[in-house]
Amino acid sequence: MTKKQKKTLTRIIISAILLGAFMLMPTTAVIPEKWQMWWQLGIMLIPYLLIGKDVVWKAVRNILHGKVFDENFLMSIATVGAMVIGKYSEGVAVMLFYQVGELFQSYAVNRSRQSITELMDIRPDYANIEEDGGLRQVDPEEVRIGDIIVVKAGERIPLDGKVASGTSLLDTSALTGESVPREVVPGSDVISGCINTSGLLRIEVTREFQESTVAKILDLVENASSKKAKAENFITKFAGYYTPVVVTAALLLAVIPPLFLGLAWGDWVNRALMFLVISCPCALVISIPLSFFGGIGGASKCGILVKGSNYLEALADMTTIVFDKTGTLTKGVFKVTNLYPAGMKKEELLQYAALAESYSDHPISLSLKEAYGRKMDAERIGEVEEIPGHGVSAVVDGHRVLAGNLKLMKRMDIPYEENSVSGTVVYVAVDDKFAGSIVIADEVKEDAKAAIAALNEAGVRKTVMLTGDRREVGEEVASKLGLDQVYTELLPGDKVDKVEELLQNMNGREQLAFVGDGINDAPVLSRADIGIAMGAMGSDAAIEAADIVLMDDEPSKIAVAVRIARKTLRIVRQNIVFALGVKAFFLLLGAFGVATMWEAVFADVGVSVIAILNATRILRTEE
Amino acid sequence: MMKRYQLKDLDCANCEAKMENAINKISGVNKATVSFMTQKLVIDAEEGHFQEIMKEVVRVCKKVEPDCTIQM
Numbered sequence: 001m002t003k004k005q006k007k008t009l010t011r012i013i014i015s016a017i018l019l020g021a022f023m024l025m026p027t028t029a030v031i032p033e034k035w036q037m038w039w040q041l042g043i044m045l046i047p048y049l050l051i052g053k054d055v056v057w058k059a060v061r062n063i064l065h066g067k068v069f070d071e072n073f074l075m076s077i078a079t080v081g082a083m084v085i086g087k088y089s090e091g092v093a094v095m096l097f098y099q100v101g102e103l104f105q106s107y108a109v110n111r112s113r114q115s116i117t118e119l120m121d122i123r124p125d126y127a128n129i130e131e132d133g134g135l136r137q138v139d140p141e142e143v144r145i146g147d148i149i150v151v152k153a154g155e156r157i158p159l160d161g162k163v164a165s166g167t168s169l170l171d172t173s174a175l176t177g178e179s180v181p182r183e184v185v186p187g188s189d190v191i192s193g194c195i196n197t198s199g200l201l202r203i204e205v206t207r208e209f210q211e212s213t214v215a216k217i218l219d220l221v222e223n224a225s226s227k228k229a230k231a232e233n234f235i236t237k238f239a240g241y242y243t244p245v246v247v248t249a250a251l252l253l254a255v256i257p258p259l260f261l262g263l264a265w266g267d268w269v270n271r272a273l274m275f276l277v278i279s280c281p282c283a284l285v286i287s288i289p290l291s292f293f294g295g296i297g298g299a300s301k302c303g304i305l306v307k308g309s310n311y312l313e314a315l316a317d318m319t320t321i322v323f324d325k326t327g328t329l330t331k332g333v334f335k336v337t338n339l340y341p342a343g344m345k346k347e348e349l350l351q352y353a354a355l356a357e358s359y360s361d362h363p364i365s366l367s368l369k370e371a372y373g374r375k376m377d378a379e380r381i382g383e384v385e386e387i388p389g390h391g392v393s394a395v396v397d398g399h400r401v402l403a404g405n406l407k408l409m410k411r412m413d414i415p416y417e418e419n420s421v422s423g424t425v426v427y428v429a430v431d432d433k434f435a436g437s438i439v440i441a442d443e444v445k446e447d448a449k450a451a452i453a454a455l456n457e458a459g460v461r462k463t464v465m466l467t468g469d470r471r472e473v474g475e476e477v478a479s480k481l482g483l484d485q486v487y488t489e490l491l492p493g494d495k496v497d498k499v500e501e502l503l504q505n506m507n508g509r510e511q512l513a514f515v516g517d518g519i520n521d522a523p524v525l526s527r528a529d530i531g532i533a534m535g536a537m538g539s540d541a542a543i544e545a546a547d548i549v550l551m552d553d554e555p556s557k558i559a560v561a562v563r564i565a566r567k568t569l570r571i572v573r574q575n576i577v578f579a580l581g582v583k584a585f586f587l588l589l590g591a592f593g594v595a596t597m598w599e600a601v602f603a604d605v606g607v608s609v610i611a612i613l614n615a616t617r618i619l620r621t622e623e
Numbered sequence: 624m625m626k627r628y629q630l631k632d633l634d635c636a637n638c639e640a641k642m643e644n645a646i647n648k649i650s651g652v653n654k655a656t657v658s659f660m661t662q663k664l665v666i667d668a669e670e671g672h673f674q675e676i677m678k679e680v681v682r683v684c685k686k687v688e689p690d691c692t693i694q695m
Binding site for chain 2: 004058106117286290293
């Protein structure tokens with residue numbers, strides 16, 4: 001609790017005790033009959049002023065400033081009105097109840113604000129700089145590019161940099177929501193916000209604090225609440241009309257029945273006062289931004305950065321999702337996926353191919369060497385000859401090895417078995433005899449299939465993949481992952497056209513999202529309703545171009561984001577319907593004289609509290 | 624010039640919108656956003672008159688929400 005809240009709590013307790021004591025006090029005693037009323041008013045004014053003086057004072061001050069319709073005004077009018085018609089203890093009790101509600105409300109909002117800020121708390125407090133053999137803590141903003149900072153085990157890396165010495169495992173969970181630690185060695189790039197879990201690291205700073213990943217993420221999340229969702233704008237507008245309308249209605253309620261129907265003034269004024277108490281739009285006005293903020297906070301905990309409430313809202317209405325293939329659904333790294341030996345062991349085939357290609361730096365050769373995994377013994381290799389556009393010829397362990405594409409086999413007149421598996425195929429011949437083929441392909445990400453399934457389950461109707469790759473490759477990946485549509489052999493410009501085409505076929509509130517790695521798809525990211533960039537740790541381009549940024553490169557995070565968005569929107573709708581429903585109900589009860597002031601205060605404060613509690617549910621979103 | 628200020632005791636969400644509107648009406652202010660959740664004011668205003676503009680911002684905020692203070 002803050003100081004202010006503690007003070008309010010003390011006031012509440014004291015005035016509650018006073019109210020109880022005065023209500024139980026025998027009335028007849030020493031006071032003569034005709035002074036009874038004044039005595040009652042006098043003693044009740046003590047707890048009333050104690051608990052309500054700030055509300056009344058604010059109301060007066062606001063009227064002086066020309067602002068009439070706020071909750072302070074409504075509460076003051078209602079309680080003073082109750083006093084005037086002789087309901088002293090009720091007047092005090094209503095004010096007391098109102099303050100209890102306000103206190104609880106500010107406590108709940110503070111708590112959830114705190115827990116959201118904690119989720120996003122990746123700001124480093126200091127950086128260690130080595131000086132005269134000792135360490136000195138400085139503000140991260142003072143560190144310059146090229147400085148060496150020291151990060152001890154358990155500390156957070158304050159600025160982006162490169163490891164100068166030391167090895168360690170980094171906990172990136174604050175940025176990615178991912179719990180698997182990342183290994184770093186001298187020369188590795190490290191980004192701020194990660195926690196050093198084991199060894200001592202010396203890091204050469206490559207970016208100043210303002211440019212570092214942490215500062216960028218914080219900036220992004222903090223500014224997210226300034227991009228407001230339609231629901232938020234609706235509520236602000238709504239509140240602008242709602243209060244004056246209710247106040248006018250209350251005025252009519254107080255004046256018309258007594259004037260024209262000759263009914264009792266006291267009763268109708270009382271009903272009008274209740275009307276005023278119920279009318280306050282606080283529940284909506286507080287709980288809706290709180291829900292969105294909670295959604296954005298919960299998402300950032302999972303490594304999903306949402307740039308504004310409006311994008312969260314759009315994500316909940318997403319029906320079509322378009323993926324880029326390479327780097328998004330696939331790893332974008334070429335790997336040996338299959339070996340098809342003919343008349344020798346798999347290991348032998350791989351060994352011949354790797355050794356024959358050992359002098360080349362071509363990505364295909366690199367992946368062969370990586371798959372082989374052992375040291376290349378230069379003495380085993382001789383007479384290497386590159387045949388441009390075809391492959392290589394080399395002597396390995398005294399055997400002549402040919403490794404290359406189909407054209408190489410044809411050119412050398414070697415009878416071969418054609419391999420129709422998608423991907424790049426390397427054909428190998430040893431001593432002019434076909435030895436088999438090796439398939440090298442871009443691997444599909446482990447969670448890609450599950451991600452598509454989860455999106456379908458979450459209610460996304462159409463999943464599309466765009467790729468510049470060959471048709472066979474693209475179609476195979478698409479069918480493996482269970483995508484609905486695939487467009488292949490596209491040039492970068494074609495991707496925008498395809499997205500335009502898909503957008504044409506959408507109707508109403510349906511939204512289209514495009515997912516890419518942010519490197520050369522900025523135009524598509526900005527053209528789609530929602531641009532999602534993934535694998536953005538440290539990539540400025542992606543953070544800049546996208547509306548939603550996934551900190552790691554797992555496509556399954558998109559389904560998590562959709563779930564969070566849906567949950568947020570569901571809670572927002574629940575709150576709107578609940579708050580307006582309860583208020584409308586009590587307004588009717590009040591107008592017909594069924595409700596008492598107690599119920600009126602519940603309809604105001606109680607509803608706010610329930611709506612706030614409902615909003616805080618978003619923070620408990622499952623991974 | 625963009626600047627960010629921390630707000631103290633901004634207690635009511637409705638005041639957020641009122642403050643935002645009032646600040647945006649001040650001449651020289653390009654764009655201002657007030658966030659009830661983060662308790663922050665982000666203001667983009669003309670560089671040359673920034674001091675005077677901020678004085679006006681403080682005055683306007685006092686009028687809308689007397690309890691709320693802008694921490695300079």
